[in-house]
Amino acid sequence: MPSQPTFAPHSSSTLRLPRRGPLLDTKSHIVVVGAGAFGGWTALWLLRAGFKVTLVDAWGPGNSRASSGDETRVIRSTYGDNETYFDLNVRALELWREHQHRWNKSLFFNTGVLWFCYEESPSMIEATEPFMAKHQLSYQYISVKEAAKLYPHIHTKDLHHLVLDPEGGYLKARESCQAVQEALVRGGGQYKMALVKPEAIEKGRLEAVILSDGSTLEADAFVFACGSWLGRLFPEVLGDIITCTKQEAYYLGVPASHTSLFDTMPVWIDLDGQDFYYGIPGNAYRGFKVGVDKRGELFDPTHGERISNPEVLAKARAFMAHRFPALQNAPLVESRVCPYENSPDGNFILDTHPEADNCWFLGGGSGHGYKHGPALGELAAEIITGKRDLENLFRIR
Known part of the structure; x- marks a missing residue:
């Protein structure tokens, strides 16, 4: 089990000869x-x-x-220097839009994805820039000073800057x-x-x-x-x-005084290089979702109990109280367990x-x-x- 999530899957692979499966007749x-x-x-x-x-x-x-x-998933193009996944996501965005129109059903919510950056040039963001430009896309770089005005409910003083990917958002899972x-x-x-x-x-x-x-x-x-x-x-x-690991997600009840701030903000991802907390605000008024992307304990997807680990929850709540001070005493209104199927x-x-x-x-x-x-x-x-x-x-x- 990896010690931390592989946020940008490895793009390198051993050179192998092309291989193709049997051609199937359409009657198959x-x-x-x-x-x-x-x-x-x-x-x-x-x-x-x-x-x-x-x-x-x-x-x-x-x-x-x-x-x-569960209810939602993040959709983002940012994958560091891995163009394969970037291109796959660009196509996926096109298809999500096409199908929700075809089915007359809202599946993709284009809220944008807000990255919390601790370093001046995080590789996850900077290495993606050429692919963004190739597809006529661009990030919006936000200084800590600007963020204080745009997102007054977010503690940003320990960040170098924030980056908004306006193309991303969340999906109904x-x-x-x-x-x-x-x-x-x-x-x-x-x-x-x-x-x-x-x-x-x-x-x-x-x-x-x-x-x-x-x-x-x-x-x-x-x-x-x-x-x-x-x-x-x-x-x-x-x-x-x-391998299957137990990944936890929590829904916190936001204070009534801050509902509009929390429910209308973008999806967010914290680039701390260790825990990689992420969140999906708003969705159908279910609460403020925070997910733990650091790989959890091994898990049995059939018989495992979908119950939160108190230590993982306590650590997540401490992070939320730091990054979003108004949530310091926010009640836990719901929790989920998502089994990750991890490749090496x-x-x-x-x-x-x-x-x-x-x-x-x-x-x-x-x-x-x-x-x-x-x-x-x-x-x-x-x-x-x-x-x-x-x-x-x-x-x-």
Whole structure:
């Protein structure tokens, strides 16, 4: 387990020869296991490409056990010097806007993302500047003096400056997963709620999966996008690669005198280099959300209790009282646990089982995957159907 979050996944990778999966005929049946951000969007893009698609999930899209659960997720383009994720996020932003218009459903809230910077030139921000310019985007640099006027409820005296990314904001998490699943079914895809167990791989192929109702589901290809459960379904391949950690989020009740200040401010991220607290204000008047991005304790996504660790909560509250003094005595009105499915380097995983080229793994969200869902699903659909090479950055190391 990494000692701190991989906020900017490593862009370097060993040089590997290009590889492409088998080209699938559009009459092929593809089963996607997991209706979260990765699996749901991939299933939808596969359906749109003309394939027969069955999406399966044990507890439903956006359920409380899933990494894609809870109410909201941050969407940001800032990734340091990693252009792959920057470009993926630019495409994702385009697709989020397109789909919320298509479905007449508010999913993306363009509040901006406010970065709290302790150093003069934090690499997370500065290394992204060339990519911002390439896409005709720009940050807004805010001095501590200016911040005191713009955000009087934020303590900024220990910061060097603040940076606003006006393109970012937050997404509806649980609701978006459900919207994708509903679109899949409306479009003619099949959805099943069941626990899945893969059959044994024989002669280089996976022929079927066994469902918890005792039935068998056969297909030409299988995509396992089941988050923290990937390592449990395939322990021989992913058991030491995918780890699940307990990540906590809290909703604090803001004082009535400060509601407008807190509820209308941007999403924020604290670049302290250690805890990486972040927050999502306002959403549907649920309270002021603060998330703990520093990797937590190992966690069982199936049986683990979604109860806050008192020490983690106390530390988060101390930070909030410092950064947002008006919240010093704010009541905890709600709390959530989000299981992170971490890869060793923070990069996503999109690769085949080493013994079966029709069995695909899609995961490794590592706490930053949700925002990329529509763009990653679009990319995954092309790779899984053999239309383009695998991405080296996402191959199993």
